[in-house]
Amino acid sequence: MARLRQLPLIDQEITHLANTPGFTRWLEQVTATGGCARPVHLTGHTTTVDAATGEILHHYDTRDEPGERLLVRCRNRRRTVCEPCSRLHAGDTYHLVRAGLTGGKTVPATVTTHPRLFVTLTAPGFGPVHHTTTDGTRCRPRRGARRCEHGRPLGCAHTHLPDDLAVGQPLCPDCYDYTGHVLWHAHAGELWSRFTRTLRRHLATTAGIPQTRFRAHARLSFAKVAEYQRRAAVHVHAVVRLDGPTGPDDRPPAWATTALLADAVRTAASRITVRTPYSPALGEHTLRWGTQLDVRPLDTGDLADDAVAAYIAKYVTKSTAETTTGTDHPIRTFDDIATTPATPHVRTLMHTCWRLGGLPELQPLRLRAWTHALGYRGHILTKSRAYSTTYRDLREVRAQYRGAPALSEQNRTLSRSAWRYVGAGHGPGAALIAESAAHELLLNQITAQEAFEGSGGFQ
Incomplete structure (x- = not known):
């Protein structure tokens, strides 16, 4: 309902974004973040130089980006956030x-x-709480009408489904x-x-x-x-x-x-x-x-x-x-x-x-x-340290797969960077575009996974 009430505002923002110079590049940034719902907005620059000669190998500045900012993933692990x-x-x-x-x-x-x-x-x-009883049995069957010292029943004759809001709640909050x-x-x-x-x-x-x-x-x-x-x-x-x-x-x-x-x-x-x-x-x-x-x-x-x-x-x-x-x-x-x-x-x-x-x-x-x-x-x-790999190593492998320089090359270069946080998130219209981009990327991943499994995996 909240989104329905915002439809005129969303339409106006999408129209404005689509007619803004640099929209294609902005959409590339949104896609690069995987359609992140709350991307971090950064402004700044980075320069990569050869460690031996001082030659500038690469220079990037957000002044050339739409809105003079770069969008990066929020990396929040919670589904309710992103x-x-x-x-x-x-x-x-x-x-x-x-x-x-x-x-x-x-x-x-x-x-x-x-x-x-x-x-x-x-x-x-x-303390006793209500629990799910999907097999049809009662939550907490009790003989008689025994009550706790606060006057609440010690049993529960109801059958609770998983989505029942009573599940997990104490029978008596004062006893808990x-x-x-x-x-x-x-x-x-x-x-x-x-x-x-x-x-x-x-x-x-x-x-x-x-x-x-x-x-x-x-x-x-x-x-x-x-x-x-x-x-x-x-x-x-x-x-x-x-x-x-x-x-x-x-x-x-x-x-x-x-x-x-x-x-x-x-x-x-x-x-x-x-x-x-x-x-x-x-x-x-x-x-x-x-x-x-x-x-x-x-x-x-x-x-x-x-x-x-x-x-x-x-x-x-x-x-x-x-x-x-x-x-x-x-x-x-x-x-x-x-x-x-x-x-x-x-x-x-x-x-x-x-x-x-x-x-x-x-x-x-x-x-x-x-x-x-x-x-x-x-x-x-x-x-524990020796259990397996780390999140950092997994991210580095993914970055290299997407075209980042190899570690051996990075060791021969120096980077000079200056970044500043300037905001986070999307407006209602931009959020809808990011949501669509995330959905499209997910469908592409599912299709690729199904094709991979259908081919029998690695040969």
Whole structure:
């Protein structure tokens, strides 16, 4: 409806753009960004010279561009912010994760013979919530009409479909442990760090080697993605791999089996605890992983490596807003929470973040700065150094494919640049053109992929 009301304005802007000198070049820039929904506008220049002779090899200045500016991708991973850039990010994530499973991108194919697991670690329960019941069963059947101390029913006789707004909402908000939920999010990164350290120690003890000598015998590699569940709690999907001491190109020791790694994961996940800083108002909380733990070996054929990589890539572009009806943008003031288009459950979590963030003893957690993420401060995707390639390497390969100078040539040149940020985004008419360009590029990619698969791939 909003776009319909803007149609006269959109038509005027498109007409103006089409009749502006340099429109063809502007459209080339839009296409070069992949139809980015919120491109960054830069002004400036760059000069490339021969490092030995000082000869100018190339000079570029935005004074020759339409509007004297250059459009570059925003590179935002969130679909709700920029779908074209999130699609590119998902593709890079797929190749990054897949390389660590099957080889490629500097990783040898022999990693398929190493112990590999797909692990899901969840948050603990902070109170009963409504959940999806696609099999026709009731949400939380209860005999009798028992109620909590606040007078709300302890059960739910409804059958919730996936799109039901009640899914993920607490049965009783007053009984729900919002403080524990926020503190768990704030310490989720520490929980993962302790999990990996304990995992290495348990592997060493089981193998009969000193814990301090584990790295001399084996190396633990992983890639993990954090996902918000409908109850607005983060859980972690991770690929865990055991290599020899030098990394993926080294065969793991004989004692390193998939069964041993799986047992170590279960043991480490059950033992990890983190104690929160003492607070006169809150006391101390002991945090741990939830009891729902899923450990799946990747050498049994039950899970395809490509499917695991695609699964992780799908979740890396999701945002808080898509799964919890929250926000992707930082909350600047307490009053901003009331106007955030979120569920009551998420707004209460935000209020709790803001309240706890004001306590002096919790200042290091920076809860107010991370109110929009419900206290979670970690990256959505992280990996160990030796797991596989990096996003930077993938971007460099893509740039070279599109005609950028090779690294050997770059090493013989020097670049002198001066750039300045002058804005971001599109007007309504330009946004519609960019959306059409992104759609056309997507169709071209799909057609090329179908043709590639129909030809049997590389011969």
